[in-house]
Amino acid sequence: MEKIIEVKDLTLTYENDDKPTLNSLNLDIERGEIVTVIGKSGCGKSTLLNTIAGYLEPTSGEVLLNGEPVSGPNWKLGVVFQNNALYPWLNVADNIGFGLKMRHFDKETIDKRVTTLLEQVQLTDKRKDYVFSLSGGMRQRVAIARALANQPQLVMFDESFGALDEFTRNDIHDVILGLWKSLNLTFFIITHDIDEAIKLGNRIMIMTPDKTSQLKVVQNPYFNINSDNIDSNYMKFKNSILKQII
Amino acid sequence: MEKIIEVKDLTLTYENDDKPTLNSLNLDIERGEIVTVIGKSGCGKSTLLNTIAGYLEPTSGEVLLNGEPVSGPNWKLGVVFQNNALYPWLNVADNIGFGLKMRHFDKETIDKRVTTLLEQVQLTDKRKDYVFSLSGGMRQRVAIARALANQPQLVMFDESFGALDEFTRNDIHDVILGLWKSLNLTFFIITHDIDEAIKLGNRIMIMTPDKTSQLKVVQNPYFNINSDNIDSNYMKFKNSILKQII
Amino acid sequence: TSSTNDKKTTEVRIGILQVPNDVAASRQLKYISNYFDQEHIKVKYIIFDSGVDANKALISGDIDFATMGDTNAVVALTSKIDAKLVWVNDVLGNNEGLVVRNGSGIKDFDDLAGQKIATPFASTSHYSLMMTLKKHHLLNKVSLLDMDTQDIVAAWNRGDISAAYTWQPTLTPMLKNGHFLITSENLRDQNRITANVTLVRGGFERKNPKLVSGLLQQLNKAHIEMQKDPNITIKAASKQMDLSYSEAKSQIGTSKWLTSKQMVDDKFLSETFPEQLYITGKFMSQQQTIDHAPSKKEINDFIADKYVNELGDD
Amino acid sequence: MNSKGKKNYWLITIATWLLIFVAWQIATSFRMVPEILLPSPEKVVSTFVKLSEYGYNGIPLWQHFLITMARLLSAVFLAIVTAIPLGLISGRIKIVYSIFDSIIQFIRPIPPLAYYTILILWVGIGETSKVVLLYLAAFAPIYLACISGVNRVKDDYIKSAESLGASSKQVFFHVIFPSALPDIFTGIRTAVGMAYTTVVAAEMVAATYGIGWMIINASKYLKSDVMFVGIIILGITGVVLDQILKYIERKIVFWSGR
Amino acid sequence: MNSKGKKNYWLITIATWLLIFVAWQIATSFRMVPEILLPSPEKVVSTFVKLSEYGYNGIPLWQHFLITMARLLSAVFLAIVTAIPLGLISGRIKIVYSIFDSIIQFIRPIPPLAYYTILILWVGIGETSKVVLLYLAAFAPIYLACISGVNRVKDDYIKSAESLGASSKQVFFHVIFPSALPDIFTGIRTAVGMAYTTVVAAEMVAATYGIGWMIINASKYLKSDVMFVGIIILGITGVVLDQILKYIERKIVFWSGR
Numbered sequence A, B: 001m002e003k004i005i006e007v008k009d010l011t012l013t014y015e016n017d018d019k020p021t022l023n024s025l026n027l028d029i030e031r032g033e034i035v036t037v038i039g040k041s042g043c044g045k046s047t048l049l050n051t052i053a054g055y056l057e058p059t060s061g062e063v064l065l066n067g068e069p070v071s072g073p074n075w076k077l078g079v080v081f082q083n084n085a086l087y088p089w090l091n092v093a094d095n096i097g098f099g100l101k102m103r104h105f106d107k108e109t110i111d112k113r114v115t116t117l118l119e120q121v122q123l124t125d126k127r128k129d130y131v132f133s134l135s136g137g138m139r140q141r142v143a144i145a146r147a148l149a150n151q152p153q154l155v156m157f158d159e160s161f162g163a164l165d166e167f168t169r170n171d172i173h174d175v176i177l178g179l180w181k182s183l184n185l186t187f188f189i190i191t192h193d194i195d196e197a198i199k200l201g202n203r204i205m206i207m208t209p210d211k212t213s214q215l216k217v218v219q220n221p222y223f224n225i226n227s228d229n230i231d232s233n234y235m236k237f238k239n240s241i242l243k244q245i246i
Numbered sequence C: 001t002s003s004t005n006d007k008k009t010t011e012v013r014i015g016i017l018q019v020p021n022d023v024a025a026s027r028q029l030k031y032i033s034n035y036f037d038q039e040h041i042k043v044k045y046i047i048f049d050s051g052v053d054a055n056k057a058l059i060s061g062d063i064d065f066a067t068m069g070d071t072n073a074v075v076a077l078t079s080k081i082d083a084k085l086v087w088v089n090d091v092l093g094n095n096e097g098l099v100v101r102n103g104s105g106i107k108d109f110d111d112l113a114g115q116k117i118a119t120p121f122a123s124t125s126h127y128s129l130m131m132t133l134k135k136h137h138l139l140n141k142v143s144l145l146d147m148d149t150q151d152i153v154a155a156w157n158r159g160d161i162s163a164a165y166t167w168q169p170t171l172t173p174m175l176k177n178g179h180f181l182i183t184s185e186n187l188r189d190q191n192r193i194t195a196n197v198t199l200v201r202g203g204f205e206r207k208n209p210k211l212v213s214g215l216l217q218q219l220n221k222a223h224i225e226m227q228k229d230p231n232i233t234i235k236a237a238s239k240q241m242d243l244s245y246s247e248a249k250s251q252i253g254t255s256k257w258l259t260s261k262q263m264v265d266d267k268f269l270s271e272t273f274p275e276q277l278y279i280t281g282k283f284m285s286q287q288q289t290i291d292h293a294p295s296k297k298e299i300n301d302f303i304a305d306k307y308v309n310e311l312g313d314d
Numbered sequence D, E: 001m002n003s004k005g006k007k008n009y010w011l012i013t014i015a016t017w018l019l020i021f022v023a024w025q026i027a028t029s030f031r032m033v034p035e036i037l038l039p040s041p042e043k044v045v046s047t048f049v050k051l052s053e054y055g056y057n058g059i060p061l062w063q064h065f066l067i068t069m070a071r072l073l074s075a076v077f078l079a080i081v082t083a084i085p086l087g088l089i090s091g092r093i094k095i096v097y098s099i100f101d102s103i104i105q106f107i108r109p110i111p112p113l114a115y116y117t118i119l120i121l122w123v124g125i126g127e128t129s130k131v132v133l134l135y136l137a138a139f140a141p142i143y144l145a146c147i148s149g150v151n152r153v154k155d156d157y158i159k160s161a162e163s164l165g166a167s168s169k170q171v172f173f174h175v176i177f178p179s180a181l182p183d184i185f186t187g188i189r190t191a192v193g194m195a196y197t198t199v200v201a202a203e204m205v206a207a208t209y210g211i212g213w214m215i216i217n218a219s220k221y222l223k224s225d226v227m228f229v230g231i232i233i234l235g236i237t238g239v240v241l242d243q244i245l246k247y248i249e250r251k252i253v254f255w256s257g258r
């Protein structure tokens, strides 16, 4: 499989901090997979994402995107934040088209791509609405569409669904998996919900606060499974992950 | 069993609203039980809690506490909110002792009871700390201790744990169940997490937005069960609840 | 206030202008303090920048006496302030005048047309300027600027204005690169008199006529002294105002300090000056600066000349 | 707060004003206070009518009003076009901030009247000094609001834009500026308030028209009726101005607070 | 914002001030501007020393300073003790709000100088009118801050207190008041700023001491050195005052913003 991201011996120490938050960390992300990351609060999940996305410069080691070092934020790496960071002064269509506009695409191309994305996230009728009139779930769908508009190589989510209630979250999971299947996308999803990590991840990465150098990667038998078909081992599997986290 | 709360034909219509939010609703809460309430956002869970707690006056019907109508907020009905509503200008001990102070208990009694509560929620060493220095989980424990200080007949939680991450939430669940067992308390817990509703509720109440008059009450075989012992039917049970909600 | 009703007056409050006048001289010469000490009354002086503020203080009852230009006295009269005019401190001379900048091309009054002329509104200078402009049919041909004296100097220095009607000490620096077109002394000669006067608050006057006489007697002493030997008086006034002798002398200029005897003998306070106030009032009301022209009767009621008449016998 | 029973509270407000008016009428009709301290309502109204018809000092009342507004608004306009760029850049670039902030913090609290004479010495008695005085009063609020606006821009907004391919310049114009707009508007409203408070001071020197000048001039002749008319005009204008600004604010930063 | 490489930015601030000082020095040394427009730094310093030693108009400089501060602080004190109760009650009780709010909204924007004469006619030329003028400038900011503070009290704070057995009175004193405190402090800081801006105006009429009076008086004699000393004193005091208030604020409402 083709490697999109290679994280090599990545160490990140924050300024004024004595101990590194990430310590010689290694990780590959391959095209078409969904990696979910789970770990306790403060273990360094966001730090890892920020480094891959180019917001933070590695103290040592490197992050490669298609073999090239990441030297800063890049439209090829999309990010969706927890509070979706949609721009309230723009309507839904303009939010989704924001990246394309910044990259000087012409109006027609933008319009066309926005229309397609609106269909894909089922928000065609909200095109001209402003963000404040949308529900939490709709906002997340707009944020996802915005991140996809640039057709990035990898889309990363930083606990993007944590603020949604369980039912809305389920809907978003379906949107994510639907897009993944139809568009052959690659996702990197940080979560603190084990069920979510299991449901969405081809691979589940467990991050522990003390020895972050060792990412435990778990192959996930329950990926994308219909919840009616879950067997009695599901709870055991879930518990085994829970125990590794603590 | 002794009925603490009787909700009789409760109808509540908000001002400027044409349809009632709660419609001829009936519900009893017995001493020593934990009732968990689950339902979609906007179905009226908080409205029900606000009416039981005396913050809202029923449009028709009534809420009885020990056979007497509830005519306003009352120290016998404790409430814990999502954002814990702890007072940032008071330290942990003063927050917990707030209700007793308002009710003119003497300083010694307050001190003694606060000390006991701090032990029960395992925060003895945080006595003099201010709320802003505590983690989310600790804050919720202080909020629970504060609600218990008055030794209320019923303690109600309105999505109190929704903002906590899964691991902290598990800890709080243990605190809740621990207190329930040792002090023989009665709880009324609103949640939008089905696992939480199953874990914490002797009885699970399902609220649907359209016909709120009919509360579906489900007997819960998995109450307080150790997650290692969960059988293959758990997921089926969970799914059956999920389907009733939608 | 300290002088209400039955209580004995224990303090007298005098509103003063910061100029070397009779009040300054009699203060320095201890005439005033000696008199009031002997009456067991404290004297408090309150400085006002203009009669405008002094009038406000008379209304609010914060002062008992106030010295001001006669135009402000007319304002006090027409605003029905409970006060009486009891004294003429000085009849203005060349210590007020219209200065024009050298080299500004203004040689005669007609050259003023189209110019900016500054003056402190509501002052005697303002009135004198307006009278002059009217006489030369320039009233609507110049733009008048209402400025305090310090701002006039600033504007003059910057060259923002090339003419101003104002008084000493402001005139001195302006005369360095300017000259008089007309002074209040010229106007006086043309029978357009302006003067600084003292008003007494009605409530005080009715209750303490003796104190009014007493104070005027002290001021009159300075006037007599001034006419006998100006040097002593000017020196005293200069010392009081923290000025050099020559500064004080030029600030006093040709203003006249009439003694009570002169005021009586020349019928100054009973005829000449009321007539001037009448003209002033009429002019000001034409200018709509006051809402009605005071009648001769109003003016006669306003001027309480009995005190000067008593003193005049001395 | 109390959702049970909403009364028509504006009736109480109207009643309050009626009460004030009646008390004023009574106090003046029965000569309880001298005319000069408190002119009667009729007198104030008739003075207003007179001023509107014949003007004050030969200049119609509405011209006094317009010139005052013109001074105010041109000063605020100048403050807006200078303080917003400087404030936004200061908020973003620490060096610029270090250069300007302490100077502005130093000048800000100084009462305008304290330096008015110096200002006149520097720029003269014409319109310039008046507008500059108002400008100085209006500058700091906008500048400070911009800085706090920039500092409050959500980090995620900037990060998102960067990941979507925006350059630094694009981030500045397409994210930072609109993000800070609600704060900027609050700043502009404060600035108008500050300049408005200074309007009378500005017209105290060498003016011959303007509502502020009219009040000052009337006070020299103790015309309390004119002063009352002027004060009431300033009061009403102040309220109206703020409402207009609030309206514009709601239209432009419609998303704010939602 | 930028976490890479933090420079010592205060060095830039110091450099800026040094530059201003040097420019000032050069401009005056080479007589590029007349002394009266811009007195030289030495002159300002020596005037300051002279004023400190011999005083202005016979009164020591520190006494001028203290009297101004005394006027300012007593006005602010009066505003605090009256505006806080009225504001909190207005925020809580709609009827009280309906009575007072529109009056205060009407008076608030009126420039203090506009009504100073009326005020003097009413309460005289003594300390009262000066303090009342400053008081009126300080009142509205505190009042408005209290109302917005009360309106922003989290509903859950009040509900919790009620469920914990607090009476309405207890809710007011133990929940609403402390909740609104951070806003009240912001209001007090604004109020001090507003009153401070008015300090020179207040000392313009019939004063014989005070820094504001000193500046006005010096301006009559075009003593620009004294004016500069006064202006610099007002500038520094303004900054120090705000810092002191911020310090007190941090101590008292230590929880705010955390």
Ligand SMILES: Nc1ncnc2c1ncn2[C@@H]1O[C@H](COP(=O)(O)OP(=O)(O)OP(=O)(O)O)[C@@H](O)[C@H]1O
Binding pocket: A014, A015, A017, A021, A039, A040, A041, A042, A043, A044, A045, A046, A047, A048, A192
């Ligand atoms: N800008 C920063 N400067 C210094 N330390 C930081 C910074 N950001 C985060 N940290 C620290 O680094 C550690 C990891 O933080 P990080 O935000 O990556 O955790 P996380 O796993 O995303 O937690 P959460 O689940 O709460 O989001 C924490 O101890 C945090 O305090």
Ligand SMILES: Nc1ncnc2c1ncn2[C@@H]1O[C@H](COP(=O)(O)OP(=O)(O)OP(=O)(O)O)[C@@H](O)[C@H]1O
Binding pocket: B014, B015, B017, B021, B039, B040, B041, B042, B043, B044, B045, B046, B047, B048, B192
């Ligand atoms: N104060 C109010 N006035 C009018 N309508 C209200 C009010 N509060 C809530 N509602 C409406 O009543 C319905 C029920 O609201 P409620 O807050 O009880 O729902 P909920 O089940 O608690 O939702 P959530 O899970 O989002 O907290 C919603 O449609 C809501 O819009």
Ligand SMILES: [Mg+2]
Binding pocket: A045, A046, A047, A158, A159
């Ligand atoms: Mg994180």
Ligand SMILES: [Mg+2]
Binding pocket: B045, B046, B047, B158, B159
């Ligand atoms: Mg709710």
